[in-house]
Amino acid sequence: MWDRTTHDRVGLGSSVRYLRGVGERRAEALARLDVLTIEDILFFFPRRYEDRRSLTPLDELHPGEMVCALAKVISLSNSKGPAPASAILTDGHTNVRAVWFNPHVDKFLKPGIQVALYGRVEYYNGIQINNPEFEVLTDQPPQIIGRIVPIYPATAALPQKRIQNLVNDTLNTYAGCLVDFLPRDIRVRYGMKDLQEAILELHHPQDAESWLKARNRLAFDELFLLQTGLLLRRSSAQKTAPSLIPGKNYKRFMAALPFPLTGAQHRAIDEILQDMRGTRAMNRLLQGDVGSGKTLVALATILAATDSGMQAALMVPTGILAQQHYLTLERMLAPLGIRVGLLTGSLRTEERRCLLDELKAGKLQVLVGTHAVFAEGVTFSNLGLAVVDEQHRFGVLQKNALIAKGTSPHVLVMTATPIPRTLVLSVYGDLDVSILDELPPGRIPIKTICLRPDEEGHLLKLIRERVRQGQQIYWVCPLIEDSEERRADLSSVSSCYERLSGLLPDVSIEMLHGQFPIEEKSAVMRRFAAGETSMLVSTVVIEVGVDVPNATLMVIEDAGQFGLAQLHQLRGRIGRGKAESLCVLLEGQGTTPEGHERIETMLRLADGFSLAESDLEQRGPGEVCGVRQHGVTDFRVADLVKDRKILDLARKEAQALLTGDPTLETEPLFRAELMRRLGKTLHLAGTA
Numbered sequence: 001m002w003d004r005t006t007h008d009r010v011g012l013g014s015s016v017r018y019l020r021g022v023g024e025r026r027a028e029a030l031a032r033l034d035v036l037t038i039e040d041i042l043f044f045f046p047r048r049y050e051d052r053r054s055l056t057p058l059d060e061l062h063p064g065e066m067v068c069a070l071a072k073v074i075s076l077s078n079s080k081g082p083a084p085a086s087a088i089l090t091d092g093h094t095n096v097r098a099v100w101f102n103p104h105v106d107k108f109l110k111p112g113i114q115v116a117l118y119g120r121v122e123y124y125n126g127i128q129i130n131n132p133e134f135e136v137l138t139d140q141p142p143q144i145i146g147r148i149v150p151i152y153p154a155t156a157a158l159p160q161k162r163i164q165n166l167v168n169d170t171l172n173t174y175a176g177c178l179v180d181f182l183p184r185d186i187r188v189r190y191g192m193k194d195l196q197e198a199i200l201e202l203h204h205p206q207d208a209e210s211w212l213k214a215r216n217r218l219a220f221d222e223l224f225l226l227q228t229g230l231l232l233r234r235s236s237a238q239k240t241a242p243s244l245i246p247g248k249n250y251k252r253f254m255a256a257l258p259f260p261l262t263g264a265q266h267r268a269i270d271e272i273l274q275d276m277r278g279t280r281a282m283n284r285l286l287q288g289d290v291g292s293g294k295t296l297v298a299l300a301t302i303l304a305a306t307d308s309g310m311q312a313a314l315m316v317p318t319g320i321l322a323q324q325h326y327l328t329l330e331r332m333l334a335p336l337g338i339r340v341g342l343l344t345g346s347l348r349t350e351e352r353r354c355l356l357d358e359l360k361a362g363k364l365q366v367l368v369g370t371h372a373v374f375a376e377g378v379t380f381s382n383l384g385l386a387v388v389d390e391q392h393r394f395g396v397l398q399k400n401a402l403i404a405k406g407t408s409p410h411v412l413v414m415t416a417t418p419i420p421r422t423l424v425l426s427v428y429g430d431l432d433v434s435i436l437d438e439l440p441p442g443r444i445p446i447k448t449i450c451l452r453p454d455e456e457g458h459l460l461k462l463i464r465e466r467v468r469q470g471q472q473i474y475w476v477c478p479l480i481e482d483s484e485e486r487r488a489d490l491s492s493v494s495s496c497y498e499r500l501s502g503l504l505p506d507v508s509i510e511m512l513h514g515q516f517p518i519e520e521k522s523a524v525m526r527r528f529a530a531g532e533t534s535m536l537v538s539t540v541v542i543e544v545g546v547d548v549p550n551a552t553l554m555v556i557e558d559a560g561q562f563g564l565a566q567l568h569q570l571r572g573r574i575g576r577g578k579a580e581s582l583c584v585l586l587e588g589q590g591t592t593p594e595g596h597e598r599i600e601t602m603l604r605l606a607d608g609f610s611l612a613e614s615d616l617e618q619r620g621p622g623e624v625c626g627v628r629q630h631g632v633t634d635f636r637v638a639d640l641v642k643d644r645k646i647l648d649l650a651r652k653e654a655q656a657l658l659t660g661d662p663t664l665e666t667e668p669l670f671r672a673e674l675m676r677r678l679g680k681t682l683h684l685a686g687t688a
């Protein structure tokens, strides 16, 4: 089956098993490095390089240095017991000893042979080269010195030397099969290296400058393919949609607002209404910092739908948030005669049936709910707008299930916290983006401090002070690693609650946990929002969306355990009212260095956009804002922190290419490469 003589049928897409020296075991080891095909080997780039270009004469060896040398073997002595094997070498002027702990060197070395060496100089009864890598010289230039040597991610099953040889052999035989798919015009305009040249350069760089040109070309490839793919998906996803235009109720609502819109809210609403007026379905992302007033923008959007006689859905990730949004919408929309319903998983059968009947009959104009809104059996009479709040908590399929409830409704997804621009472009590059980069006026900046566990006395004093001033407090209990361990989580909240109740007997405290039945959760939240309780001891269920402006103190226990986005979300629960707010990060006993860094970052940065950038730098794209599920940021070369400029260029060129040629007819090679690399990930089948 693995007949290596049938080379004509073996191509870049063939299994690594076709390569000489790759058997089942090695193929498995390669698979663990995500290397399955011959092409994968060509794209399996070094982790780092060693510059071994300059040779050191044997009379210039200094202890501690890594050196490259050429020498002739004068004599050899075998390893005896604990004594290593050694050789005396000469370059004609100077003799030096090399020692090896590998007892088999005498299989390769004989007196009189010329060798290339790379190793560390040490002083041990004289100067010696310790355990050097060596290569017997032939009429070919040496591999291990005189060049920049690639160092690959190696494993025990695949040592460095093996990988180097495997990559070299593969480059020699197959690099010529690489076809440059990048439009010629772009290559020429930017003076890029061609694909084969760039790949060879990455494995065997000539110098730093040439290497950089090669890696930038390959990074551009990845970003350009992705941008083209995303833009292609956008144009193919744009379906005919109902034109939604704000009318009487929208105007009445806006006129009755107790405060003026922020400039950013104005802009965002204009952009959204502009989209919905058209007959192409809107697909827009509303980005805004915590507390920037996204709900109000959503509300304006919803009114444009109901004014046009269509239904709107607002989907949120938690029951508490659904309840809160429902109350807000109900309070604002009921006076206008608009009926709002709340659908969560915990509705009783009878209530649910009643609600769904009304929804189907079109008597309910707005449906607010959790994941329950895209469940089977939920039928709208004419869904014209789907809004998804805290959209990163929902998967693509879940969002699509909601959208499928209407005939191509307009779609608005909202973020919980800002996402760095490079990530927005690469993960949501097929969406239009509106940004709320302005907080409502009059907000007093939140003060953030960090306290150690032994400073609890001070903290309790702060709490009593706030309570005396009629203000309220959130206390967030430490995160339990395994969220499946619901009971452990619950017990940690109850013990925290009991301890604090004991310490603060004169403060009215309640606790809140994700596992409470929804009625109980709502009751607790209602009492807190009404100011009947002063302090809420809770898990991260209050993380998103909760809006109680009178709460001015947020205590986060063991803060180092939380991610930056989550800390920022939690902190965003305060600072919503007129009084100055304080966020206290309690440092846990076992805070990791990364946890420390996050706490430091929180103390330093207040604005979500800068925090998001910092998060991207600290953790990489995969971990930020749940983008991992998209799989589109798994680049081999490109780096979303460093390659901002290249990304912008790729975006610009992708737009230009598709403007001139919307189906990529003139670039069949590029189109094929796009489908091959991203067709599945981006669901591009049939789009071009």
Ligand code: ADP
Binding pocket: 259, 260, 261, 262, 265, 288, 289, 290, 291, 292, 293, 294, 295, 296, 440, 441, 545, 547, 549, 576
């Ligand atoms: P987020 O963007 O985090 O979802 P919210 O929509 O919860 O923010 O809004 C935060 C708070 O700001 C709410 O109490 C809301 O009523 C208030 N708010 C929204 N827009 C304005 C505005 N233009 N002026 C004053 N307050 C506003």
Ligand code: MG
Binding pocket: 294, 295, 389, 545
């Ligand atoms: Mg919100």
